[in-house]
Amino acid sequence: MLIKEYHILLPMSLEEYQVAQLYMIQKSREESSGEGSGVEILANRPYSDGPGGSGQYTHKIYHVGSHIPSWFRALLPKAALQVEEESWKAYPYTRTRYTCPFVEKFSIEIETYYRPDSGKQSNVFNLTAAEKRQRIMDTIDIVRDPISPxxxxxxxxxxxxxxxxxxxxxxxxxxxxxxxxxxxxxxAYKLCKVEFRYWGMQSKIEQFIHDVGLRKVMLRAHRQAWCWQDEWTELTMEDIRQLEEETARICGEGSPVSDI
Structure with missing residues:
Protein backbone atom coordinates (compact mmCIF):
# COMPACT_ATOMS: atom_id res chain seq x y z
CA MET A 1 0.00 0.00 0.00
CA LEU A 2 1.22 3.47 -0.93
CA ILE A 3 0.02 6.18 1.47
CA LYS A 4 0.32 9.86 0.65
CA GLU A 5 -1.05 12.86 2.51
CA TYR A 6 -1.78 15.79 0.22
CA HIS A 7 -2.20 19.35 1.50
CA ILE A 8 -4.07 21.55 -1.00
CA LEU A 9 -4.14 25.25 -0.17
CA LEU A 10 -6.66 27.77 -1.49
CA PRO A 11 -7.22 31.48 -0.76
CA MET A 12 -10.89 31.08 0.18
CA SER A 13 -13.02 30.33 3.23
CA LEU A 14 -14.42 26.91 4.13
CA GLU A 15 -17.91 28.19 3.33
CA GLU A 16 -16.82 29.32 -0.14
CA TYR A 17 -15.05 26.03 -0.76
CA GLN A 18 -18.14 24.00 0.10
CA VAL A 19 -20.19 25.88 -2.49
CA ALA A 20 -17.38 25.68 -5.06
CA GLN A 21 -16.97 21.94 -4.53
CA LEU A 22 -20.66 21.13 -4.84
CA TYR A 23 -21.02 23.37 -7.88
CA MET A 24 -18.11 21.67 -9.64
CA ILE A 25 -19.53 18.23 -8.90
CA GLN A 26 -22.77 19.15 -10.64
CA LYS A 27 -20.97 20.71 -13.59
CA SER A 28 -18.79 17.65 -14.09
CA ARG A 29 -21.82 15.35 -13.91
CA GLU A 30 -23.65 17.33 -16.55
CA GLU A 31 -20.62 17.12 -18.84
CA SER A 32 -20.09 13.38 -18.29
CA SER A 33 -23.69 12.22 -18.67
CA GLY A 34 -24.75 10.33 -21.74
CA GLU A 35 -24.45 6.93 -23.35
CA GLY A 36 -22.41 4.46 -21.34
CA SER A 37 -22.37 6.61 -18.22
CA GLY A 38 -24.74 4.62 -16.04
CA VAL A 39 -24.65 5.00 -12.27
CA GLU A 40 -26.47 2.56 -10.02
CA ILE A 41 -27.46 3.95 -6.59
CA LEU A 42 -27.41 1.20 -3.97
CA ALA A 43 -27.76 3.48 -0.94
CA ASN A 44 -28.24 7.17 -0.23
CA ARG A 45 -29.14 7.88 3.38
CA PRO A 46 -28.21 10.08 6.32
CA TYR A 47 -26.14 8.62 9.15
CA SER A 48 -25.31 9.61 12.71
CA ASP A 49 -22.45 8.61 14.97
CA GLY A 50 -20.32 7.60 11.97
CA PRO A 51 -17.26 8.95 10.14
CA GLY A 52 -17.08 12.68 10.86
CA GLY A 53 -20.10 12.50 13.18
CA SER A 54 -23.36 12.90 11.24
CA GLY A 55 -23.61 13.10 7.47
CA GLN A 56 -24.76 11.42 4.26
CA TYR A 57 -23.76 7.91 3.19
CA THR A 58 -23.87 6.86 -0.46
CA HIS A 59 -23.04 3.57 -2.16
CA LYS A 60 -22.85 3.59 -5.94
CA ILE A 61 -21.71 1.46 -8.84
CA TYR A 62 -20.21 3.30 -11.80
CA HIS A 63 -20.63 1.26 -14.97
CA VAL A 64 -18.54 1.32 -18.14
CA GLY A 65 -18.42 4.71 -19.77
CA SER A 66 -17.31 8.25 -19.19
CA HIS A 67 -17.70 8.04 -15.41
CA ILE A 68 -14.62 5.82 -15.21
CA PRO A 69 -11.42 7.83 -15.76
CA SER A 70 -9.28 6.86 -18.74
CA TRP A 71 -6.30 6.05 -16.51
CA PHE A 72 -8.51 3.57 -14.61
CA ARG A 73 -9.88 1.97 -17.78
CA ALA A 74 -6.31 1.37 -18.97
CA LEU A 75 -5.65 -0.78 -15.88
CA LEU A 76 -8.66 -3.05 -16.15
CA PRO A 77 -9.89 -5.69 -18.60
CA LYS A 78 -12.96 -4.63 -20.57
CA ALA A 79 -15.13 -7.08 -18.63
CA ALA A 80 -14.17 -5.38 -15.38
CA LEU A 81 -15.13 -1.80 -16.15
CA GLN A 82 -17.23 -1.04 -13.12
CA VAL A 83 -16.22 0.60 -9.87
CA GLU A 84 -17.97 0.67 -6.51
CA GLU A 85 -17.89 3.87 -4.47
CA GLU A 86 -18.78 4.18 -0.80
CA SER A 87 -18.81 7.70 0.56
CA TRP A 88 -19.38 9.34 3.94
CA LYS A 89 -19.91 13.12 3.75
CA ALA A 90 -19.92 15.19 6.92
CA TYR A 91 -18.41 18.47 5.74
CA PRO A 92 -15.81 19.63 6.70
CA TYR A 93 -14.93 15.91 6.77
CA THR A 94 -15.34 13.31 4.02
CA ARG A 95 -14.28 9.73 3.41
CA THR A 96 -14.55 7.86 0.10
CA ARG A 97 -13.56 4.30 -0.79
CA TYR A 98 -13.30 2.83 -4.32
CA THR A 99 -13.13 -0.87 -5.12
CA CYS A 100 -13.54 -3.02 -8.21
CA PRO A 101 -15.40 -6.33 -7.86
CA PHE A 102 -13.26 -7.88 -10.61
CA VAL A 103 -9.93 -6.79 -9.12
CA GLU A 104 -10.01 -8.23 -5.62
CA LYS A 105 -6.72 -6.80 -4.34
CA PHE A 106 -7.33 -3.21 -5.42
CA SER A 107 -8.70 -0.27 -3.44
CA ILE A 108 -8.43 3.51 -3.12
CA GLU A 109 -9.41 5.24 0.10
CA ILE A 110 -9.49 9.04 0.46
CA GLU A 111 -10.07 10.69 3.82
CA THR A 112 -10.32 14.48 3.92
CA TYR A 113 -10.39 17.21 6.53
CA TYR A 114 -11.02 20.79 5.44
CA ARG A 115 -9.45 23.30 7.81
CA PRO A 116 -9.18 27.13 7.86
CA ASP A 117 -5.39 27.10 8.17
CA SER A 118 -2.13 27.09 6.20
CA GLY A 119 -1.70 23.32 6.00
CA LYS A 120 0.81 23.02 8.83
CA GLN A 121 -1.01 20.42 10.92
CA SER A 122 1.35 17.45 11.03
CA ASN A 123 -1.09 14.77 12.16
CA VAL A 124 -4.66 15.88 11.52
CA PHE A 125 -5.64 12.22 10.88
CA ASN A 126 -4.25 10.98 14.23
CA LEU A 127 -1.99 8.43 12.57
CA THR A 128 0.06 5.98 14.58
CA ALA A 129 3.85 6.24 14.63
CA ALA A 130 4.06 3.33 12.15
CA GLU A 131 1.53 4.98 9.80
CA LYS A 132 3.41 8.29 9.92
CA ARG A 133 6.62 6.52 8.93
CA GLN A 134 4.85 4.98 5.93
CA ARG A 135 3.12 8.22 4.87
CA ILE A 136 4.57 10.52 2.18
CA MET A 137 3.74 14.23 2.50
CA ASP A 138 2.95 16.25 -0.63
CA THR A 139 1.77 19.88 -0.79
CA ILE A 140 -0.15 20.88 -3.93
CA ASP A 141 0.22 24.52 -5.02
CA ILE A 142 -2.43 25.58 -7.56
CA VAL A 143 -0.20 28.42 -8.79
CA ARG A 144 3.30 27.02 -8.93
CA ASP A 145 2.78 23.31 -9.66
CA PRO A 146 3.16 22.54 -13.39
CA ILE A 147 0.29 21.48 -15.63
CA SER A 148 0.90 19.27 -18.67
CA PRO A 149 0.74 21.25 -21.95
CA ALA A 188 -7.81 20.38 2.17
CA TYR A 189 -5.92 17.65 4.03
CA LYS A 190 -6.29 14.46 1.97
CA LEU A 191 -4.99 11.11 3.18
CA CYS A 192 -4.96 8.81 0.14
CA LYS A 193 -4.31 5.09 0.48
CA VAL A 194 -3.82 3.10 -2.73
CA GLU A 195 -3.48 -0.67 -2.70
CA PHE A 196 -2.85 -2.88 -5.73
CA ARG A 197 -1.50 -6.16 -4.31
CA TYR A 198 -0.31 -7.98 -7.40
CA TRP A 199 3.24 -9.28 -7.46
CA GLY A 200 5.56 -7.55 -9.90
CA MET A 201 3.14 -4.66 -10.54
CA GLN A 202 2.29 -3.28 -7.12
CA SER A 203 4.78 -0.43 -6.70
CA LYS A 204 4.53 0.80 -10.28
CA ILE A 205 0.73 0.77 -10.42
CA GLU A 206 0.24 2.32 -6.98
CA GLN A 207 2.62 5.14 -7.89
CA PHE A 208 0.88 5.61 -11.25
CA ILE A 209 -2.53 5.87 -9.60
CA HIS A 210 -1.25 8.48 -7.16
CA ASP A 211 0.49 10.52 -9.86
CA VAL A 212 -2.13 10.36 -12.62
CA GLY A 213 -5.39 9.36 -10.98
CA LEU A 214 -5.12 11.43 -7.81
CA ARG A 215 -2.53 14.22 -7.70
CA LYS A 216 -2.96 15.32 -11.31
CA VAL A 217 -6.75 15.32 -11.00
CA MET A 218 -6.74 17.17 -7.67
CA LEU A 219 -4.39 19.86 -8.97
CA ARG A 220 -6.57 20.51 -12.03
CA ALA A 221 -9.81 20.45 -10.03
CA HIS A 222 -8.61 22.95 -7.46
CA ARG A 223 -7.26 25.29 -10.12
CA GLN A 224 -10.73 25.16 -11.66
CA ALA A 225 -12.38 25.77 -8.28
CA TRP A 226 -10.52 29.06 -8.07
CA CYS A 227 -10.82 30.11 -11.71
CA TRP A 228 -14.54 29.30 -11.95
CA GLN A 229 -15.46 31.43 -8.95
CA ASP A 230 -17.54 33.88 -10.99
CA GLU A 231 -19.86 30.95 -11.73
CA TRP A 232 -20.39 29.92 -8.09
CA THR A 233 -19.54 32.90 -5.87
CA GLU A 234 -23.12 34.25 -5.73
CA LEU A 235 -24.77 30.83 -5.28
CA THR A 236 -26.41 29.88 -1.98
CA MET A 237 -26.68 26.34 -0.61
CA GLU A 238 -30.33 26.43 -1.69
CA ASP A 239 -29.18 27.17 -5.25
CA ILE A 240 -26.75 24.25 -5.05
CA ARG A 241 -29.45 21.83 -3.90
CA GLN A 242 -31.64 22.91 -6.81
CA LEU A 243 -28.76 22.26 -9.21
CA GLU A 244 -28.30 18.82 -7.64
CA GLU A 245 -31.96 17.99 -8.21
CA GLU A 246 -31.84 19.18 -11.82
CA THR A 247 -28.67 17.21 -12.50
CA ALA A 248 -30.18 14.12 -10.87
CA ARG A 249 -33.18 14.31 -13.20
CA ILE A 250 -30.95 14.70 -16.26
CA CYS A 251 -28.47 11.99 -15.29
CA GLY A 252 -30.83 9.69 -13.43
CA GLU A 253 -28.53 9.55 -10.41
CA GLY A 254 -30.77 10.35 -7.46
CA SER A 255 -29.33 12.95 -5.08
CA PRO A 256 -25.64 13.10 -5.97
CA VAL A 257 -22.99 13.48 -3.30
CA SER A 258 -19.33 13.26 -4.28
CA ASP A 259 -15.88 14.74 -3.84
CA ILE A 260 -13.22 16.64 -5.74
Missing part, protein backbone atom coordinates in the same frame (compact mmCIF):
# COMPACT_ATOMS: atom_id res chain seq x y z
CA UNK A 150 -2.16 19.19 -23.30
CA UNK A 151 -4.30 20.06 -20.25
CA UNK A 152 -3.33 23.71 -19.85
CA UNK A 153 -6.07 26.29 -20.39
CA UNK A 154 -5.47 30.03 -20.22
CA UNK A 155 -8.86 30.58 -18.55
CA UNK A 156 -7.92 28.11 -15.80
CA UNK A 157 -4.52 29.64 -14.98
CA UNK A 158 -4.56 31.25 -11.49
CA UNK A 159 -1.57 33.38 -12.53
CA UNK A 160 -3.77 35.05 -15.16
CA UNK A 161 -7.31 34.78 -13.81
CA UNK A 162 -9.02 37.78 -12.22
CA UNK A 163 -12.57 37.48 -10.93
CA UNK A 164 -14.94 40.05 -12.38
CA UNK A 165 -17.34 39.60 -9.46
CA UNK A 166 -14.98 39.50 -6.49
CA UNK A 167 -11.95 41.36 -7.88
CA UNK A 168 -9.63 38.63 -6.57
CA UNK A 169 -6.63 37.46 -8.54
CA UNK A 170 -4.45 37.02 -10.39
CA UNK A 171 -2.31 35.01 -7.95
CA UNK A 172 1.46 35.43 -7.93
CA UNK A 173 4.05 32.92 -6.78
CA UNK A 174 3.93 34.55 -3.34
CA UNK A 175 0.14 34.24 -3.01
CA UNK A 176 0.39 32.03 0.07
CA UNK A 177 2.34 34.60 2.08
CA UNK A 178 -0.32 37.20 1.29
CA UNK A 179 -3.17 34.85 2.23
CA UNK A 180 -1.45 33.92 5.50
CA UNK A 181 -1.14 37.61 6.36
CA UNK A 182 -4.64 38.79 5.51
CA UNK A 183 -6.74 35.72 4.57
CA UNK A 184 -8.93 34.02 3.72
CA UNK A 185 -7.00 30.73 3.58
CA UNK A 186 -7.94 27.07 3.85
CA UNK A 187 -6.37 23.66 3.40
Missing amino acids: NEYKVEEDPKLYRSAKTGRGPLGDDWLEGAMASGPLMC
Whole structure:
Protein backbone atom coordinates (compact mmCIF):
# COMPACT_ATOMS: atom_id res chain seq x y z
CA MET A 1 0.00 0.00 0.00
CA LEU A 2 1.22 3.47 -0.93
CA ILE A 3 0.02 6.18 1.47
CA LYS A 4 0.32 9.86 0.65
CA GLU A 5 -1.05 12.86 2.51
CA TYR A 6 -1.78 15.79 0.22
CA HIS A 7 -2.20 19.35 1.50
CA ILE A 8 -4.07 21.55 -1.00
CA LEU A 9 -4.14 25.25 -0.17
CA LEU A 10 -6.66 27.77 -1.49
CA PRO A 11 -7.22 31.48 -0.76
CA MET A 12 -10.89 31.08 0.18
CA SER A 13 -13.02 30.33 3.23
CA LEU A 14 -14.42 26.91 4.13
CA GLU A 15 -17.91 28.19 3.33
CA GLU A 16 -16.82 29.32 -0.14
CA TYR A 17 -15.05 26.03 -0.76
CA GLN A 18 -18.14 24.00 0.10
CA VAL A 19 -20.19 25.88 -2.49
CA ALA A 20 -17.38 25.68 -5.06
CA GLN A 21 -16.97 21.94 -4.53
CA LEU A 22 -20.66 21.13 -4.84
CA TYR A 23 -21.02 23.37 -7.88
CA MET A 24 -18.11 21.67 -9.64
CA ILE A 25 -19.53 18.23 -8.90
CA GLN A 26 -22.77 19.15 -10.64
CA LYS A 27 -20.97 20.71 -13.59
CA SER A 28 -18.79 17.65 -14.09
CA ARG A 29 -21.82 15.35 -13.91
CA GLU A 30 -23.65 17.33 -16.55
CA GLU A 31 -20.62 17.12 -18.84
CA SER A 32 -20.09 13.38 -18.29
CA SER A 33 -23.69 12.22 -18.67
CA GLY A 34 -24.75 10.33 -21.74
CA GLU A 35 -24.45 6.93 -23.35
CA GLY A 36 -22.41 4.46 -21.34
CA SER A 37 -22.37 6.61 -18.22
CA GLY A 38 -24.74 4.62 -16.04
CA VAL A 39 -24.65 5.00 -12.27
CA GLU A 40 -26.47 2.56 -10.02
CA ILE A 41 -27.46 3.95 -6.59
CA LEU A 42 -27.41 1.20 -3.97
CA ALA A 43 -27.76 3.48 -0.94
CA ASN A 44 -28.24 7.17 -0.23
CA ARG A 45 -29.14 7.88 3.38
CA PRO A 46 -28.21 10.08 6.32
CA TYR A 47 -26.14 8.62 9.15
CA SER A 48 -25.31 9.61 12.71
CA ASP A 49 -22.45 8.61 14.97
CA GLY A 50 -20.32 7.60 11.97
CA PRO A 51 -17.26 8.95 10.14
CA GLY A 52 -17.08 12.68 10.86
CA GLY A 53 -20.10 12.50 13.18
CA SER A 54 -23.36 12.90 11.24
CA GLY A 55 -23.61 13.10 7.47
CA GLN A 56 -24.76 11.42 4.26
CA TYR A 57 -23.76 7.91 3.19
CA THR A 58 -23.87 6.86 -0.46
CA HIS A 59 -23.04 3.57 -2.16
CA LYS A 60 -22.85 3.59 -5.94
CA ILE A 61 -21.71 1.46 -8.84
CA TYR A 62 -20.21 3.30 -11.80
CA HIS A 63 -20.63 1.26 -14.97
CA VAL A 64 -18.54 1.32 -18.14
CA GLY A 65 -18.42 4.71 -19.77
CA SER A 66 -17.31 8.25 -19.19
CA HIS A 67 -17.70 8.04 -15.41
CA ILE A 68 -14.62 5.82 -15.21
CA PRO A 69 -11.42 7.83 -15.76
CA SER A 70 -9.28 6.86 -18.74
CA TRP A 71 -6.30 6.05 -16.51
CA PHE A 72 -8.51 3.57 -14.61
CA ARG A 73 -9.88 1.97 -17.78
CA ALA A 74 -6.31 1.37 -18.97
CA LEU A 75 -5.65 -0.78 -15.88
CA LEU A 76 -8.66 -3.05 -16.15
CA PRO A 77 -9.89 -5.69 -18.60
CA LYS A 78 -12.96 -4.63 -20.57
CA ALA A 79 -15.13 -7.08 -18.63
CA ALA A 80 -14.17 -5.38 -15.38
CA LEU A 81 -15.13 -1.80 -16.15
CA GLN A 82 -17.23 -1.04 -13.12
CA VAL A 83 -16.22 0.60 -9.87
CA GLU A 84 -17.97 0.67 -6.51
CA GLU A 85 -17.89 3.87 -4.47
CA GLU A 86 -18.78 4.18 -0.80
CA SER A 87 -18.81 7.70 0.56
CA TRP A 88 -19.38 9.34 3.94
CA LYS A 89 -19.91 13.12 3.75
CA ALA A 90 -19.92 15.19 6.92
CA TYR A 91 -18.41 18.47 5.74
CA PRO A 92 -15.81 19.63 6.70
CA TYR A 93 -14.93 15.91 6.77
CA THR A 94 -15.34 13.31 4.02
CA ARG A 95 -14.28 9.73 3.41
CA THR A 96 -14.55 7.86 0.10
CA ARG A 97 -13.56 4.30 -0.79
CA TYR A 98 -13.30 2.83 -4.32
CA THR A 99 -13.13 -0.87 -5.12
CA CYS A 100 -13.54 -3.02 -8.21
CA PRO A 101 -15.40 -6.33 -7.86
CA PHE A 102 -13.26 -7.88 -10.61
CA VAL A 103 -9.93 -6.79 -9.12
CA GLU A 104 -10.01 -8.23 -5.62
CA LYS A 105 -6.72 -6.80 -4.34
CA PHE A 106 -7.33 -3.21 -5.42
CA SER A 107 -8.70 -0.27 -3.44
CA ILE A 108 -8.43 3.51 -3.12
CA GLU A 109 -9.41 5.24 0.10
CA ILE A 110 -9.49 9.04 0.46
CA GLU A 111 -10.07 10.69 3.82
CA THR A 112 -10.32 14.48 3.92
CA TYR A 113 -10.39 17.21 6.53
CA TYR A 114 -11.02 20.79 5.44
CA ARG A 115 -9.45 23.30 7.81
CA PRO A 116 -9.18 27.13 7.86
CA ASP A 117 -5.39 27.10 8.17
CA SER A 118 -2.13 27.09 6.20
CA GLY A 119 -1.70 23.32 6.00
CA LYS A 120 0.81 23.02 8.83
CA GLN A 121 -1.01 20.42 10.92
CA SER A 122 1.35 17.45 11.03
CA ASN A 123 -1.09 14.77 12.16
CA VAL A 124 -4.66 15.88 11.52
CA PHE A 125 -5.64 12.22 10.88
CA ASN A 126 -4.25 10.98 14.23
CA LEU A 127 -1.99 8.43 12.57
CA THR A 128 0.06 5.98 14.58
CA ALA A 129 3.85 6.24 14.63
CA ALA A 130 4.06 3.33 12.15
CA GLU A 131 1.53 4.98 9.80
CA LYS A 132 3.41 8.29 9.92
CA ARG A 133 6.62 6.52 8.93
CA GLN A 134 4.85 4.98 5.93
CA ARG A 135 3.12 8.22 4.87
CA ILE A 136 4.57 10.52 2.18
CA MET A 137 3.74 14.23 2.50
CA ASP A 138 2.95 16.25 -0.63
CA THR A 139 1.77 19.88 -0.79
CA ILE A 140 -0.15 20.88 -3.93
CA ASP A 141 0.22 24.52 -5.02
CA ILE A 142 -2.43 25.58 -7.56
CA VAL A 143 -0.20 28.42 -8.79
CA ARG A 144 3.30 27.02 -8.93
CA ASP A 145 2.78 23.31 -9.66
CA PRO A 146 3.16 22.54 -13.39
CA ILE A 147 0.29 21.48 -15.63
CA SER A 148 0.90 19.27 -18.67
CA PRO A 149 0.74 21.25 -21.95
CA ASN A 150 -2.16 19.19 -23.30
CA GLU A 151 -4.30 20.06 -20.25
CA TYR A 152 -3.33 23.71 -19.85
CA LYS A 153 -6.07 26.29 -20.39
CA VAL A 154 -5.47 30.03 -20.22
CA GLU A 155 -8.86 30.58 -18.55
CA GLU A 156 -7.92 28.11 -15.80
CA ASP A 157 -4.52 29.64 -14.98
CA PRO A 158 -4.56 31.25 -11.49
CA LYS A 159 -1.57 33.38 -12.53
CA LEU A 160 -3.77 35.05 -15.16
CA TYR A 161 -7.31 34.78 -13.81
CA ARG A 162 -9.02 37.78 -12.22
CA SER A 163 -12.57 37.48 -10.93
CA ALA A 164 -14.94 40.05 -12.38
CA LYS A 165 -17.34 39.60 -9.46
CA THR A 166 -14.98 39.50 -6.49
CA GLY A 167 -11.95 41.36 -7.88
CA ARG A 168 -9.63 38.63 -6.57
CA GLY A 169 -6.63 37.46 -8.54
CA PRO A 170 -4.45 37.02 -10.39
CA LEU A 171 -2.31 35.01 -7.95
CA GLY A 172 1.46 35.43 -7.93
CA ASP A 173 4.05 32.92 -6.78
CA ASP A 174 3.93 34.55 -3.34
CA TRP A 175 0.14 34.24 -3.01
CA LEU A 176 0.39 32.03 0.07
CA GLU A 177 2.34 34.60 2.08
CA GLY A 178 -0.32 37.20 1.29
CA ALA A 179 -3.17 34.85 2.23
CA MET A 180 -1.45 33.92 5.50
CA ALA A 181 -1.14 37.61 6.36
CA SER A 182 -4.64 38.79 5.51
CA GLY A 183 -6.74 35.72 4.57
CA PRO A 184 -8.93 34.02 3.72
CA LEU A 185 -7.00 30.73 3.58
CA MET A 186 -7.94 27.07 3.85
CA CYS A 187 -6.37 23.66 3.40
CA ALA A 188 -7.81 20.38 2.17
CA TYR A 189 -5.92 17.65 4.03
CA LYS A 190 -6.29 14.46 1.97
CA LEU A 191 -4.99 11.11 3.18
CA CYS A 192 -4.96 8.81 0.14
CA LYS A 193 -4.31 5.09 0.48
CA VAL A 194 -3.82 3.10 -2.73
CA GLU A 195 -3.48 -0.67 -2.70
CA PHE A 196 -2.85 -2.88 -5.73
CA ARG A 197 -1.50 -6.16 -4.31
CA TYR A 198 -0.31 -7.98 -7.40
CA TRP A 199 3.24 -9.28 -7.46
CA GLY A 200 5.56 -7.55 -9.90
CA MET A 201 3.14 -4.66 -10.54
CA GLN A 202 2.29 -3.28 -7.12
CA SER A 203 4.78 -0.43 -6.70
CA LYS A 204 4.53 0.80 -10.28
CA ILE A 205 0.73 0.77 -10.42
CA GLU A 206 0.24 2.32 -6.98
CA GLN A 207 2.62 5.14 -7.89
CA PHE A 208 0.88 5.61 -11.25
CA ILE A 209 -2.53 5.87 -9.60
CA HIS A 210 -1.25 8.48 -7.16
CA ASP A 211 0.49 10.52 -9.86
CA VAL A 212 -2.13 10.36 -12.62
CA GLY A 213 -5.39 9.36 -10.98
CA LEU A 214 -5.12 11.43 -7.81
CA ARG A 215 -2.53 14.22 -7.70
CA LYS A 216 -2.96 15.32 -11.31
CA VAL A 217 -6.75 15.32 -11.00
CA MET A 218 -6.74 17.17 -7.67
CA LEU A 219 -4.39 19.86 -8.97
CA ARG A 220 -6.57 20.51 -12.03
CA ALA A 221 -9.81 20.45 -10.03
CA HIS A 222 -8.61 22.95 -7.46
CA ARG A 223 -7.26 25.29 -10.12
CA GLN A 224 -10.73 25.16 -11.66
CA ALA A 225 -12.38 25.77 -8.28
CA TRP A 226 -10.52 29.06 -8.07
CA CYS A 227 -10.82 30.11 -11.71
CA TRP A 228 -14.54 29.30 -11.95
CA GLN A 229 -15.46 31.43 -8.95
CA ASP A 230 -17.54 33.88 -10.99
CA GLU A 231 -19.86 30.95 -11.73
CA TRP A 232 -20.39 29.92 -8.09
CA THR A 233 -19.54 32.90 -5.87
CA GLU A 234 -23.12 34.25 -5.73
CA LEU A 235 -24.77 30.83 -5.28
CA THR A 236 -26.41 29.88 -1.98
CA MET A 237 -26.68 26.34 -0.61
CA GLU A 238 -30.33 26.43 -1.69
CA ASP A 239 -29.18 27.17 -5.25
CA ILE A 240 -26.75 24.25 -5.05
CA ARG A 241 -29.45 21.83 -3.90
CA GLN A 242 -31.64 22.91 -6.81
CA LEU A 243 -28.76 22.26 -9.21
CA GLU A 244 -28.30 18.82 -7.64
CA GLU A 245 -31.96 17.99 -8.21
CA GLU A 246 -31.84 19.18 -11.82
CA THR A 247 -28.67 17.21 -12.50
CA ALA A 248 -30.18 14.12 -10.87
CA ARG A 249 -33.18 14.31 -13.20
CA ILE A 250 -30.95 14.70 -16.26
CA CYS A 251 -28.47 11.99 -15.29
CA GLY A 252 -30.83 9.69 -13.43
CA GLU A 253 -28.53 9.55 -10.41
CA GLY A 254 -30.77 10.35 -7.46
CA SER A 255 -29.33 12.95 -5.08
CA PRO A 256 -25.64 13.10 -5.97
CA VAL A 257 -22.99 13.48 -3.30
CA SER A 258 -19.33 13.26 -4.28
CA ASP A 259 -15.88 14.74 -3.84
CA ILE A 260 -13.22 16.64 -5.74
